Amino acid sequence: MRRRLPAGLPRTLRARLTAGLVVLLAVASLTVGLTTVFALEGFLVRRLDQQLTAAGGRFPASLEHGERRPDADNRPDTRGQSDRTFGARLLRDTTTDAAVVRDQTDAAVPLTGADRRVLAELPVDGDGHSVHLSALGGYRVVAVHGDDGDVLVTGLPLRPVEETVHRLEIVETVVFGSALLVTGVAGALWVRLSLRPLRRVTTTATRVAELPLASGEVAMPPPVPDTDPRTEVGRMGTALNRMLGHVGDALARRQAGEERLRHFAADASHELRTPVASIRGHAELALRHPGPVPDEVRHALGRIQAESERMSTLVDDLLLLARLDAGRPLARRPVDLTRLVLDATGDARAAGPDHRWTLELAEEPVTVLGDEH
Secondary structure, eight states: OOOOOOTTSOOSHHHHHHHHHHHHHHHHHHHHHHHHHHHHHHHHHHHHHHHHHHHTTHHHHHHHHOOOOTTSTTOOOOTTOOTTOEEEEEETTEEEEEEEEETTEEEEOOOOHHHHHHHHTSOOSSOEEEEEETTTEEEEEEEEEOTTSOEEEEEEESHHHHHHHHHHHHHHHHHHHHHHHHHHHHHHHHHHHHTHHHHHHHHHHHHHHTSOOSSSOOOOOOOOSOOOTTSHHHHHHHHHHHHHHHHHHHHHHHHHHHHHHHHHHHHHHHHHHHHHHHHHHHHHHHHTOSSOOOHHHHHHHHHHHHHHHHHHHHHHHHHHHHHHSSOOOOOOEEEEHHHHHHHHHHHHHHHOTTSOOOOOOOSSOOEEEEOOO
C-alpha cells in the first residue's frame, strides 16, 4: 500500500533535498544562536557578580553606619560605585534603608511590600541572584552579613545585559536569515545541477515508454550519457543503459523472427496458389463432362470445387498477411448456418462413409452475421 505524503510537504526529490538542506541549516543556526545568546548572557551576568563581589557592601554599609563622603555632609559614600547601583539594609528581615546611585549621588528608592518580601527572602550567601524591583526593574543583587547582625544588599541593573543580548539576537536573526535565504537559492541551483543526469534518465525512460514495442522494427533511443558508476545517479543510468541494451536485443530477435515468418508465409502462399488453382481447374473440367455423371460423384466434385475456392481465398489472405503484416478484417455478412452444416456433414461423410449421420434442421434457413470462410 502506497504511503501518501502529508499535505504541505514537498513532493519532488529536488524540492525535498533543498528543503532538507535549509531545515538542517536552520536547526544548526538556531543551535548556534541559542548557545551564543546563553553564553553571552551568562558571561555578562558573571561579570556583574564579580563587580558586586568586588564592591562588597560598601554602599549599603554607608547607609547602615551613616558614613559620609569627606566633601559632602550627611551624604552616603557613593565613591567608586557604578551609576544605578542599588543598596539596601535589612535588619531582622525588615528593610530599613534603600537607595540607588544616580550621577554620583544617592536617591531614595520607594519599595513596595512585594519588593520588601523579595529582599527579605534573598539567600545571604554572597552569590548573585536576579530580582525584579517595582521602581527599578531587573537587578542582579548580592546579600552579605553586616557588622551589626544586619544584611547588606548590593545590586547592579540587568538592563545593559538585556540590551546587549537583545542586540545580539537581532544581529543573529538578520545574519542567519540572510544565510538561510542565500543557502536556499544556492542549494536549489546546486541540487538542480546535481540531478541533471537523473532528468536525462527520466527523459530516456519516457521516450522508451512511448515507443510502439508491440510489432515492427523499433529504433531504441541513444543511451544515457555521462553515467559515472561512482554516483547513485550514475549507477541508475548504467542500469538503464544495460536494460535498454537487453530490450533492444530482444526486439531485434523478435523482428528477425517476424521477418522469417513473413518470408515463409509469402513463399508458402506462392507455392500453394498453383496446386490449388490446378485442383479448381480439374474439378470444373470434371463438372463440365457431357456424359452422365452419378449424383454422388457430381456432389463430390462440387464440394471439391467449393473447398478449393475457399482454400484459394485463404491462400490469398495468407499472402496478404505476409505482405502487409496484418490480416484482413473479418467479414460481417449474412451466413446460412444450415448450408454450412450440410457442407460440413457432406465432407465428413466423404471422409468416413461407414458412419451414419442424422441432422435435425429448421424448415427455414438460419442466418447469422459472420464470415462464411
